[in-house]
Amino acid sequence: MTPPRRPAPPLPPDPSAAAIACADLLRRAPDGIGLVDARGTHVAVPPALVDVLLRAADRLASGAPPVDDDGGWLRTGQAAAMLGVSRRTLVRLLDDGRLPYDRTGPGGHRRLRRRDVLAHLDDRREDPPASG
Numbered sequence: 001m002t003p004p005r006r007p008a009p010p011l012p013p014d015p016s017a018a019a020i021a022c023a024d025l026l027r028r029a030p031d032g033i034g035l036v037d038a039r040g041t042h043v044a045v046p047p048a049l050v051d052v053l054l055r056a057a058d059r060l061a062s063g064a065p066p067v068d069d070d071g072g073w074l075r076t077g078q079a080a081a082m083l084g085v086s087r088r089t090l091v092r093l094l095d096d097g098r099l100p101y102d103r104t105g106p107g108g109h110r111r112l113r114r115r116d117v118l119a120h121l122d123d124r125r126e127d128p129p130a131s132g
Contacts, residue, residue, distance in 0.1 A: 019060035026054045072114035079112045083121060093120075 026033065033050060035043045045053075074082070079099075080090040093099045094110060099120050101110045 016061050016063060019057045023054055023057035023061060026050055026057065073111045074114055074117060076110050076112070079117045082117050083124075 029050075032047065033045045035045060037043075076090055076094075077087050080087045083090065085093075090099075091110075094101050094112075099112060100116050101112045103110055
């Protein structure tokens with residue numbers, strides 16, 4: 001017979017306090033941690049993922065975003081797919097100065113920062129094109 005599960009204590013409502021509580025838990029579990037779903041299935045969390053979770057919790061506790069986003073670089077095809085446009089349309093946006101980009105070298109391939117593409121996508125969602 002499986003022992004009854006104790007409900008998890010509620011996390012503090014403040015994200016920083018919740019992150020501190022999570023980080024403390026991660027640090028107190030030197031033998032690792034596990035996850036349990038609603039059906040009681042247990043899954044061990046690999047040490048590498050525990051490290052990622054701990055770094056994210058520490059960043060949240062300090063008020064920083066949970067992931068240190070360097071922007072990441074995308075090729076034009078990847079950026080076009082994220083925006084849901086053709087590569088040709090993306091190149092037009094780049095040529096019109098509507099999205100910043102860098103080149104891999106003189107005359108080289110264009111590269112876009114992921115954060116710039118996501119910001120453009122957010123702007124498009126906020127200001128949909130006028131129909132008509």
